Amino acid sequence: MIVTEPADVFDPRHYEACRRPVEIAETLPNWCYTSQAFYEREREHIFLKQWICAGHESRVATPGSFFTFDFVGVPMIVVRGKDDVVRALVNACRHRGGEVATGSGECAAFKCPYHAWTFALDGDLIGTPMFEESDVFRKADYGLTQVRLERWGGFLWINFDPHAESLFAYLGDLPGRVAAWKPEEMALASHKTYFVEANWKQYYENFSDPYHVPFVHRSSLSFKPVKRRQLHDPAIYRGNYVMHRAWFDGTRSVLPGEASFPEIPIPEEDRGTFYPWIYPTAGMGFAIDSLFCVQILPDGPERMRIERDFLVPKAYTELPDYEATLANYLKSQEVVQFEDVPILEMQQRSMHSPVYKTGRFATLDQLVHGCQNWILDRVLDPDPAREVTKQRHLRSVSIT
């Protein structure tokens, strides 16, 4: 592989052009999409610090139901306990790190496949075969590590930072803005997983870029003429999200001529689709008839797993033609998704060019500039604690 990143990858001078006002700014350098070092910094300063959408609550509907996933190298379990509390647990045995659960399903306890240490659904260590408790070993000290979990909109959100603000504070005004959809009362109609061979930021940027829609989605989304658009204005929208909105008549969540679900009674000014991207990894689309939520699970700098959830008001699942109508929505999503994915992977390939030059932002993709600077704010900003840790480490190395 050709290495394009400089040795001083975090020197702010490399990013000065991206830091300018959008009219005269340039895009991020290509190594931001391929560099392991840049990705590691994103993991430390973004993924392990912010609220992450981990999935829909209905995936753990009953006590004992669980699902597992890997989030930026941390194996995780989300499980509903016998006490009906949903918890996020690190899927690493407190003996020597075995994964105590795989896939998803229902269970009464988690038993590690290595030496059979057993953990209750709340993470407590309850069994250590051929190894007794003693004065120096108490099971109570070796439960599975628990990560913060809070709920909003029917979704479960996790945060690895014990000092992070609450999810509700993090979301700002977003819950109020979409209250008319009653997202927490919606039914999960479809859950799909797929992989994209591209840096996670490609998806995040593409989501906030309505510029590509008439070209990439000319056979799908763009059959509905957009009457008006609104791009995020931080003076109006408060919270850790960036939004855009498109107003058009009816729905564009099915292909032209296909039957659709009834409209959700939302205020007149909300007709069309409202697209908030909740930093850093969750994108939602509040449409006139449905809701989707995309969750990105970055897998190194050049791959990501996508979890795509599609939701409708619960009452729709009782409609006589529910399955047939739902199929129209899922077909449309397949079309849209396979219009976007090849573009993201194509873009990723060009990030390896040793002669890559940065580009400019157009009026309609100016939110991408904000997205890129949001990353730089967190990746580049000096962190005094980090410097202290680094120096302490260096000193201890020199002493020993």
Ligand code: FES
């Ligand atoms: S690593 Fe789990 S029981 Fe040994």
Ligand SMILES: [Fe+2]
């Ligand atoms: Fe797209």
